[in-house]
Amino acid sequence: MLQLILAVIFRTLGSLILLQITTLVLELRMRFLVLNDSILRTATPHGDKRFSRILLGYVRQPDLVSQLKVERLHHAHAVLQRAAELLQRHFGITLVLHVTTALSSLTYGAYELLVMWVAPEKSYATLVNDSKASAATWLTSHLLNLVAVVLSCSATVDEAERTRDLVVRVGTLQGRPYLSAGMEPLLMQALTCRPLSFEAAGFFTIDRNLLVSTLCVTITYLVILAQISLN
Template structure:
């Protein structure tokens, strides 16, 4: 691997991943603020004890409430921002996930192979090549974890918005037209989830599947290499 390739894979490529993760976390923050505004808007209109039970303790905290039109607009803007992020980074996320999973398998295999060659595995990290493999493996695991966990956090918070509004409507004996309109907007909006260019959903289950697949391939490669 040339020097320019090292610069790209060690510095530039993680920056692209970091940019996606930061934008996803901004969306997560936006949905957190929206959910808090919904709680603050609904809580004063009902019994605080019931709100605390059904909507959570934060529903009874004082704060500046918003009107329902602002909540609808904020929800639509957040969903539109998620669509733009998905369209812009979809193929990049797919390539990054493929590269991270394959790189994690190769790096871990190099470490296992180096350990199996040494009679004294205690000082194995003193070898330069083994340290490089360890750095690569940590980098790939970090990228995979950062992308999957950030996307999963956004999807979870967006799903919480729908649940909050549904429970808020159930709390009102006669929900007004504004609250009903907010419920329709939130319910009819598609479920927010990030995909790797439409191939696979990026969430916590993908992280677990990728780690399981990497471990399986690592065991198979180790067994095959031990037979030759």
């Protein structure tokens, strides 16, 4: 009973921490989305409509755009970059533990299902859990947790890269003098700052390639464990 209570507490805390990380990362993505929308709404009314549609995929009727709004865009971009840096610094070790736990859980969960499917007579001697439903639930939960973190980080990085692309393309539009002067600091800042990427305390990068690497490692270790134990 005590072991069950500790397991439930551990899983609950892990789920809450994962929810917090995912929520903060998606909130950062929404902030980048708002910044990109502000760039489009600020720049497109002052250029050629056909050129804006080709480069930016966005055309808006001209309206009053204040000089203050243009000049504050690079301030917003700098704040978002700083927020991403602080977010990684705060959750770096947590992401390392989460990914390594998910990798080990996926490997062992897949091994449990393989043994119960191929050699059920050995499940009582080699496995901690002898229930297929429980093993499948364990495997699926860790897989979904890993996918949620990876896809949220990848979506945020894609939106940040879209900011760089938009700023470069807006630079080719012919705008008003104060518009060009306001976009120039944002252009220089977007081109000189380091591209956004989520790293787990410097050990590895949280992106879609991590899912492929995790799948390859899981299959490799599963084959090795199957050859050792089932033979």
